[in-house]
Amino acid sequence: xxxxxxxxxxxxxxxxxxxxxxxxxxxxxxxxxxxxxxxxxxxxxxxxxxxxxxxxxxxxxxxxxxxxxxxxxxxxxxxxxxxxxxxxxxxxxxxxxxxxxxxxxxxxxxxxxxxxxxxxxxxxxxxxxxxxxxxxxxxxxxxxxxxxxxxxxxxxxxxxxxxxxxxxxxxxxxxxxxxxxxxxxxxxxxxxxxxxxxxxxxxxxxxxxxxxxxxxxxxxxxxxxxxxxxxxxxxxxxxxxxxxxxxxxxxxxxxxxxxxxxxxxxxxxxxxxxxxxxxxxxxxxxxxxxxxxxxxxxxxxxxxxxxxxxxxxxxxxxxxxxxxxxxxxxxxxxxxxxxxxxxxxxxxxxxxxxxxxxxxxxxxxxxxxxxxxxxxxxxxxxxxxxxxxxxxxxxxxxxxxxxxxxxxxxxxxxxxxxxx
Numbered sequence: 337x338x339x340x341x342x343x344x345x346x347x348x349x350x351x352x353x354x355x356x357x358x359x360x361x362x363x364x365x366x367x368x369x370x371x372x373x374x375x376x377x378x379x380x381x382x383x384x385x386x387x388x389x390x391x392x393x394x395x396x397x398x399x400x401x402x403x404x405x406x407x408x409x410x411x412x413x414x415x416x417x418x419x420x421x422x423x424x425x426x427x428x429x430x431x432x433x434x435x436x437x438x439x440x441x442x443x444x445x446x447x448x449x450x451x452x453x454x455x456x457x458x459x460x461x462x463x464x465x466x467x468x469x470x471x472x473x474x475x476x477x478x479x480x481x482x483x484x485x486x487x488x489x490x491x492x493x494x495x496x497x498x499x500x501x502x503x504x505x506x507x508x509x510x511x512x513x514x515x516x517x518x519x520x521x522x523x524x525x526x527x528x529x530x531x532x533x534x535x536x537x538x539x540x541x542x543x544x545x546x547x548x549x550x551x552x553x554x555x556x557x558x559x560x561x562x563x564x565x566x567x568x569x570x571x572x573x574x575x576x577x578x579x580x581x582x583x584x585x586x587x588x589x590x591x592x593x594x595x596x597x598x599x600x601x602x603x604x605x606x607x608x609x610x611x612x613x614x615x616x617x618x619x620x621x622x623x624x625x626x627x628x629x630x631x632x633x634x635x636x637x638x639x640x641x642x643x644x645x646x647x648x649x650x651x652x653x654x655x656x657x658x659x660x661x662x663x664x665x666x667x668x669x670x671x672x673x674x675x676x677x678x679x680x681x682x683x684x685x686x687x688x689x690x691x692x693x694x695x696x697x698x699x700x701x702x703x704x705x706x707x708x709x710x711x712x713x714x715x716x717x718x719x720x721x722x723x724x725x726x727x728x729x730x731x732x733x734x735x736x737x738x739x740x741x742x743x744x745x746x747x748x749x750x751x752x753x754x755x756x
Contacts, residue, residue: 343674343682344601346743348594352586353446353741366445366740369569371732374438374700376466376562381705382555383469386476387526392705395465399437402458403430409453410442435693435731438462439739447583448590448742454579466563473559476527484510484535502641503529503709505536533709551717555707601677611679618680619671622688625696625730626655628723632703635716644706651695651702658690685743692734700727 354363384392407426430436440455495512498519506512510532518528570577629652636645659666670684680688703724710720737743 343680343685344594344597345590346685346737346741347679348590348597349448349741349743352590352593367732367736369566370736370740371728372562372566372569374728374732375558376566377438378704379466379469379473379559379563381701382559383473383476385526385530385705385708386473387524389526396437398461398465400430402461403436403441406440406455406458407436410451433693434697435735435738438697439735441739443580443739444742445577445580445740446586447580448587449582452580452582456578459578467567470560470563476524499532500529502643503532503536504640505532510535530708551721612675615671615674615680618688621726621729622691625691625726628719628726629699631719632723635710635719636706639710641706641710644702647702651699655691655695689734689738692730693738696727696730696734700724700731703727
């Protein structure tokens with residue numbers, strides 16, 4: 337049986353916008369800009385690494401406020417007596433669908449949203465967070481502290497009581513006296529924790545110099561370069577992407593293409609293009625994204641960082657819970673249905689989008705933040721790096737389909753009930 341709805345709208349939108357060419361320049365440019373938007377948030381994460389977890393909490397609180405305001409702004413008018421109900425729903429939506437913390441709801445860059453009030457405030461906040469974090473991060477990094485010591489046998493020192501329990505190696509790989517002096521010289525504990533963790537990594541890890549230089553380079557280059565590249569992209573094109581008016585003509589053309597495709601499929605005709613290779617690639621990326629998240633959980637447990645492990649366990653458990661509720665064979669059955677009809681099915685789209693808009697955004701933030709604090713060998717370094725990359729790509733793809741292409745927004749009520 338052919339499953340349509342949002343999946344057919346996805347194909348129709350793709351055909352109309354990009355002329356049935358998978359590698360159309362307009363698609364590649366917009367998708368690359370979306371990737372830069374997501375990657376630019378690494379500047380906020382790096383600032384939190386060097387300052388305090390409290391800064392990351394404040395950033396998410398500000399993003400939550402912007403998301404709630406956007407949800408209320410785009411919701412249909414209702415009586416004043418229902419205002420508290422609308423506010424409650426607005427607060428829950430970003431929590432259950434974290435993609436709305438990073439992207440404005442009902443704001444298609446193509447004008448496909450039925451109602452799309454300007455998102456000037458939303459984008460101003462995010463631009464301020466990213467560019468401001470770059471400047472503050474550069475100032476914070478200018479304070480070098482050397483607390484590493486030659487690896488010695490473990491012995492207890494009273495100053496170790498002030499060191500967080502998840503930072504292993506106090507008195508053996510880093511000096512607790514220098515750590516205490518670092519804390520007293522600044523109200524920011526993040527840099528002290530990061531430097532202490534790096535001492536342990538250098539002593540216990542088995543990462544060769546080439547890998548270490550590569551990782552340090554991209555961990556420093558991405559937070560610095562991506563916000564600047566986003567700004568240059570906006571200045572070069574100078575399109576008011578924060579205030580895109582609904583395009584009724586474009587939506588009508590997509591509806592006509594959707595009807596044409598539906599008639600074509602109902603008549604038993606095959607689609608013009610074969611999407612089998614795309615389906616195999618998408619399923620492989622979905623499986624690898626979840627698989628590397630499992631490896632990250634094992635790495636956190638091995639590093640005895642129970643906080644990171646608990647958060648990663650919540651993310652992994654959410655995926656398992658959704659899939660158990662739908663059935664262990666749901667993914668393969670949805671994939672077979674997609675392959676039989678020649679394009680992604682509705683059930684497969686819901687499964688993939690649930691992972692992309694729920695788990696992937698938070699996994700990207702958690703794994704990028706924890707990267708610098710986790711000791712390990714080359715295998716662990718590469719697993720963490722690949723997992724961050726897969727989470728970033730998944731979040732970009734999910735946000736692009738949901739927000740920019742405005743595909744299957746009515747299925748969000750299903751996703752919020754944990755149906756994957």
